[in-house]
Amino acid sequence: MSEEYRAKVFKSGNSLALRLPKALGLEEGAEMLLREERGRYIVEPVEKPKRKINLEKIWGIGKHLDLKPITPEDRVFEHRPLLWDDPEWVASVTKREP
The missing domain is CATH 2.10.260 (Pemi-like Protein 1; Chain: D)
Known part of the structure; x- marks a missing residue:
């Protein structure tokens, strides 16, 4: 009330x-x-207007670094073993005890 x-x-x-x-x-x-x-x-x-981020001061920061988009050829990842790829780990997780 x-x-x-x-x-x-x-x-x-x-x-x-x-x-x-x-x-x-x-x-x-x-x-x-x-x-x-x-x-x-x-x-x-009255609802307060949502805050807007002013990017004017940070927009030009990357210009002097000569940043470029990543090309598909540069998107190469090294394979590393992952826990869920291990069959023993999967079996231990899915095994249920009475």
Whole structure:
């Protein structure tokens, strides 16, 4: 069940204001969206825009390194033994004890 708070509307300059209780956990300066639906007022926080990463400063870092895309010929991998390729290990994992 949600908490219920009482607050009074007061005059602030040429506007009306509603003081919200600190117990709501809102931060000072938080932007809120207010709408009326069927005679009731709904107040909810505005979603913050997603942060964008500014690549301007790091975009040119690789230019002086003369980096080039990897060619298919350069994509050669050395084969190395893997644990799941070992038949004894597979048998020990799949073997169930009663």
